[in-house]
Amino acid sequence: MKDLNIQELERRFQEKIDNDIKIEPRDWMPEEYRQTLIRQISQHAHSEIVGMLPEGNWITRAPNLRRKAVLLAKVQDEAGHGLYLYSAVETLGADREQTIDDLHTGKAKYSSIFNYPTTSWADMGAIGWLVDGAAIMNQVPLCRCSYGPYARAMVRVCKEESFHQRQGFEIISLLAQGTPEQKEMAQDALNRFWWPALMMFGPNDAESPNTLQSMKWKIKRLTNDELRQQFVDVTVPQAHMIGLTIPDKDLKFNEETGHYDFGVIDWAEFWEVVKGNGPCNKERVDARRKAKEDGQWVRDAAMAYAEKRKIQKAS
């Protein structure tokens, strides 16, 4: 086995993928497959962790104790999701601290949706409903991803995520059925989060050069545009049901295709936010960096205590 040339190893690797045999951490894999996964999984992990910030903003201001308990549980789940994913990325030989530092220096990206501010309580509804809804759309096919640890992490995440979407939908539909002011809050949140939610699926397929290879490796199972269309098709009727209007004048059900046609996404805005010029990019990364720096003494103290105990035990 060790004497096999690289072409033969690659052929066997692709054969496993084609036969839907999962790749596990110690199996041989092409370097580009490893690097693609490290990039994708660490960015996914960062998104979970940074995603705690816009919602964490509202924990102390939730309108009642039930909402507060639910939001707290949701944000705790996001921390858990980040940890599953950092664990998965470590199985690929990546250094966890390095991937986190890459986030803090701006080298690594995270989902651009979290660079938008959460200015009203209705945003907690819009985020759960739309952002978690879009994330579920993205993550369900990832449960069948060819890399075992990533797929297993996604199964856990998806199980937990459906409560996130439901609690958000509960918040926004209740507001939508409330006083005119409350309905206005719900509509305003939808207006601000609709387009960024559509951008979460990434650039159009024609502008996404890595998609083809990722599909061949079964890291990705559906294209960005396919997932985006699925999301629009399921979400538009939900908005109608609760009496809210999707902020897209070109949105129209197409009888021929059976799908909703929708307007053109403002990709200039998307790339600006990705590049770091969104409304909250700096604030988010600063908050993460501060959390790591401020917690350094706690981690050091815990490690020093553990080492001291080990020495005491040995003597």
Add this chain to the structure above:
Amino acid sequence: MSNKEWPLWEVFIRSKQGLNHKHVGSLRAADSKMAVENARDVYTRRSEGISIWVVESNNVFASDPSEADSLFEPADSKAYRHPLFYDVPDGISHM
């Protein structure tokens, strides 16, 4: 200041009485007590377990996947270990 990274731990969960502990993932913790507490928070937030094992990852020794063929060959070549290897005549039951 030790400035050392917390070690990596593998987490095993028994989901209910009567089942074995199953590997669920890994996490970082300074010591075994913290590893168990973190495992509770990370892997059992929805009653997934009633018992937790943690093992420091560098104490796990694994077989080499590239040698799996030769390692497991003895099992593949002994069909007579399986009941279907044997013909049971018609009329014989409870066997």
